[in-house]
Amino acid sequence: MKKIFYSLVVLALAVACGQNTITIKGTIAEGETFPEDQLVYLCDGKTVLDSAAVVDGQFELKAPANPEKMYTVVANFRERAPRDRSWSYNVIAEKGVDQLTFGPTGPKCQLEGSKINQAMNDLNSQINDVTREYREKAAALDDNDEAAAEALYEETMGKVKDICLAAIDENKDNYIARYALQNIIYDLPLEELDGILAKCGKFVSEDESIARIRSCKVAEQATAEGTKFVDFSGKTPEGADIKLSDIVGQGRWVLADFWASWCGPCMREIPNIKRTHETLAGDMFTVLGVAVWETNGDNTKSAERMKEKEMTWPQIFVGDDKTPTDVYGITGIPTMILFAPDGTIYKRGEELRGEKMMETVRDIINQ
Numbered sequence: 001m002k003k004i005f006y007s008l009v010v011l012a013l014a015v016a017c018g019q020n021t022i023t024i025k026g027t028i029a030e031g032e033t034f035p036e037d038q039l040v041y042l043c044d045g046k047t048v049l050d051s052a053a054v055v056d057g058q059f060e061l062k063a064p065a066n067p068e069k070m071y072t073v074v075a076n077f078r079e080r081a082p083r084d085r086s087w088s089y090n091v092i093a094e095k096g097v098d099q100l101t102f103g104p105t106g107p108k109c110q111l112e113g114s115k116i117n118q119a120m121n122d123l124n125s126q127i128n129d130v131t132r133e134y135r136e137k138a139a140a141l142d143d144n145d146e147a148a149a150e151a152l153y154e155e156t157m158g159k160v161k162d163i164c165l166a167a168i169d170e171n172k173d174n175y176i177a178r179y180a181l182q183n184i185i186y187d188l189p190l191e192e193l194d195g196i197l198a199k200c201g202k203f204v205s206e207d208e209s210i211a212r213i214r215s216c217k218v219a220e221q222a223t224a225e226g227t228k229f230v231d232f233s234g235k236t237p238e239g240a241d242i243k244l245s246d247i248v249g250q251g252r253w254v255l256a257d258f259w260a261s262w263c264g265p266c267m268r269e270i271p272n273i274k275r276t277h278e279t280l281a282g283d284m285f286t287v288l289g290v291a292v293w294e295t296n297g298d299n300t301k302s303a304e305r306m307k308e309k310e311m312t313w314p315q316i317f318v319g320d321d322k323t324p325t326d327v328y329g330i331t332g333i334p335t336m337i338l339f340a341p342d343g344t345i346y347k348r349g350e351e352l353r354g355e356k357m358m359e360t361v362r363d364i365i366n367q
Contacts, residue, residue: 022093024061024073028054029103038077044069044093065095067116067174068203075102092117092175116174123167123180130159146354157187165196173201181210186331190217213331220329229343230327234290234318237303242316244290244324249343253285253365255352258325258335260293261301266334269353270309276358277313284341285365287313292333294319338364 024042028034034054042050042061049063049071063071075087089107091098094116100109134156141148164180171177177200185193193214197205204210223230231245248254257273259266277287289311291302299317306315318324328337336352337345338361351360 020065020095021062022065022071022091022095023097024059024091024100025097026054026059026061026073026100026102028057028059028075029101030057033079034075034102035077035079038075040073040075043072043074063093066093068178068201069093070175070179073100073107092120094174116171116176119167119171120176120179123163123176126163127160127183130156130163157184160184161187168196168200172199177201178204178207178210185210185213188217190214190221193217216326216329216331218329219327223328223345223348225345225347227345229339229345232316232318232324232327234316234321234324235299237299237306237315237317244316245343247286247288247314248339249341251341252283253341253346253361254288254339255285255357255361256288256290256337256339258290258292258328258330258333258337260291260333261299261305262295263293263333267305267309269334270311272354272357273313274310276361279358280362280365281313285361289313289315290324291315291317292325292330293322296320 026040036054039051039053040059040061041048042063044063050061052059052061061073069092071091071093073089073091077087086106087102089100089102089109091100091109094114096114098109098114100107134152137152138149141152161184164184167180168177171180181196181200181204188196197210197214205214229244229248231243233241233243236242244256248256255273255276257266257269259269273287281287289306291299294300294302294317297320299319302315302317305311316324324330325333325335328335334353335348336357337348338352340346346364347360
């Protein structure tokens with residue numbers, strides 16, 4: 001199954017008329033403990049735009065308004081757990097005044113004439129409805145009915161895409177365009193993505209994550225089926241130097257599995273890879289693992305996983321070097337690529353996943 005779209009957090013946001021600034025008038029609700037020696041911050045990413053002390057349970061923050069941006073209000077103090085979101089709040093920087101309260105059930109913001117932020121709420125509400133419907137229908141499916149699960153996923157993503165495209169059309173010049181695009185970008189072909197970017201403000205195409213994904217799509221197109229392989233280097237599990245070209249283009253079919261030790265879906269794919277390798281490996285075919293995106297950079301965990309899962313096929317370890325996934329336009333793992341004996345990329349994608357992996361590979365190499 002394709003990558004499952006990630007969960008979407010509902011953002012309640014607000015703004016009223018005023019100067020070209022956004023003002024956050026905040027309150028610490030009665031019963032909430034907030035140290036007197038700590039501050040509340042208004043941030044643009046990692047940049048602090050303003051800070052204020054809480055006096056008698058009140059604080060006020062100001063910053064330049066910019067509807068292309070999402071700001072964060074964060075109350076950062078020692079007793080706050082690092083991932084405690086009840087003390088942080090996101091707001092589109094539409095000009096006006098927000099009434100924000102940090103309380104026992106989390107932050108709440110009063111909406112007063114905020115068109116952009118209300119549109120964001122509407123977008124999230126629609127997506128949440130679709131997500132809820134998906135979960136209910138998925139729960140009722142037979143666990144072994146992959147075709148029905150795939151069809152339901154495709155139907156759901158189609159609905160999400162329609163919702164997000166409509167939101168982009170109505171909000172080309174504010175943060176919603178970027179937000180909506182990020183929710184569907186992985187499933188967009190390069191040509192469609194470029195069409196969307198052409199009609200949005202430059203702040204969308206210049207967004208770091210969107211620019212990176214577009215670059216991956218360009219690389220994926222450059223390494224599509226029928227193109228020649230692109231070489232990269234790494235280490236064997238024993239520490240020796242190795243290149244992709246040491247295995248690919250050497251007269252055998254090669255099924256390359258891009259994986260990581262921490263990746264659950266990668267681990268769930270191992271039985272299929274093992275079955276394929278044990279059944280087909282020989283003079284005509286081999287499996288090759290490419291261990292990528294290791295957080296510690298040295299592939300120690302990769303070696304442990306190999307031993308644990310009895311992964312006996314050749315491996316290239318690249319640590320945290322993103323070159324292999326960058327040159328093949330890989331945005332999610334596991335990713336499978338089947339190379340022909342001459343090094344041509346013969347097939348890549350979903351047909352090489354799951355229980356159909358071995359049958360697909362066997363049919364190709366025996367044709």
